[in-house]
Amino acid sequence: DVVITQSPLSLPVTLGQPASISCRSSQSLLYSDGNTYLSWFQQRPGQSPRRLFYEVSKRDSGVPGRFSGYGSGTYFTLKISRVEAEDVGVYYCMQGAHWPRTFGQGTKVEIK
Amino acid sequence: EVQLVESGGGLVQPGGSLTLACAASGFSFSDYWMTWVRLAPGKGLEWVASIKKDGSEKYYVDSVKGRFTISRDNAENSLFLQMNWLRAEDTAVYYCAGGAFSPDYWGQGILVTVSS
Numbered sequence: 001d002v003v004i005t006q007s008p009l010s011l012p013v014t015l016g017q018p019a020s021i022s023c024r025s026s027q028s029l030l031y032s033d034g035n036t037y038l039s040w041f042q043q044r045p046g047q048s049p050r051r052l053f054y055e056v057s058k059r060d061s062g063v064p065g066r067f068s069g070y071g072s073g074t075y076f077t078l079k080i081s082r083v084e085a086e087d088v089g090v091y092y093c094m095q096g097a098h099w100p101r102t103f104g105q106g107t108k109v110e111i112k
Numbered sequence: 113e114v115q116l117v118e119s120g121g122g123l124v125q126p127g128g129s130l131t132l133a134c135a136a137s138g139f140s141f142s143d144y145w146m147t148w149v150r151l152a153p154g155k156g157l158e159w160v161a162s163i164k165k166d167g168s169e170k171y172y173v174d175s176v177k178g179r180f181t182i183s184r185d186n187a188e189n190s191l192f193l194q195m196n197w198l199r200a201e202d203t204a205v206y207y208c209a210g211g212a213f214s215p216d217y218w219g220q221g222i223l224v225t226v227s228s
Contacts, residue, residue, distance in 0.1 A: 096213035
């Protein structure tokens with residue numbers, strides 16, 4: 001199985017400051033169709049997961065521009081340029097290139 | 113508006129069975145792979161199973177193979193998860209999600225508790 005390693009697992013951030021989460025895959029997530037299937041999800045307290053990015057950097061509708069996703073191959077990053085209070089929650093990366101699908105362990109973002 | 117509504121959860125004894133259902137609306141269900149994901153207490157998201165648009169391919173996480181069965185009814189826009197031989201470690205909120213490469217639609221989740 002593809003192992004997805006996220007870091008850090010806990011991320012206390014000051015409002016207005018940047019935050020970055022990394023996601024490393026044990027295998028390349030480049031699929032045979034030429035796409036790289038790495039997605040990012042946000043799960044706010046008490047809510048369902050919400051997708052933020054698919055295929056590494058394609059932002060979903062309604063996702064604020066302060067979020068960005070980038071990377072390639074086996075190393076990926078989610079960045080928040082200036083953290084806001086509504087960004088509190090757990091963030092997961094997920095690979096969709098191999099079966100079984102696998103998620104990272106999750107990164108809990110909280111405000112200092 | 114896209115909606116995925118799970119039902120069928122509850123309390124079940126170890127070794128018991130339960131079938132989850134997910135009613136889909138607001139999108140072309142038959143054009144989507146569908147997926148079940150779970151969130152156990154104190155743990156992270158875990159992909160459970162996915163099924164192809166026409167039901168011809170099914171994939172499972174190792175821990176549920178032989179015990180869980182994913183199925184769908186495209187005429188009724190419904191997704192199912194038959195869960196047999198349930199264990200305490202299957203206790204989780206189960207989410208129905210649209211997509212398998214990168215799920216973009218998610219239900220609100222349904223709690224399954226396995227306990228005596």
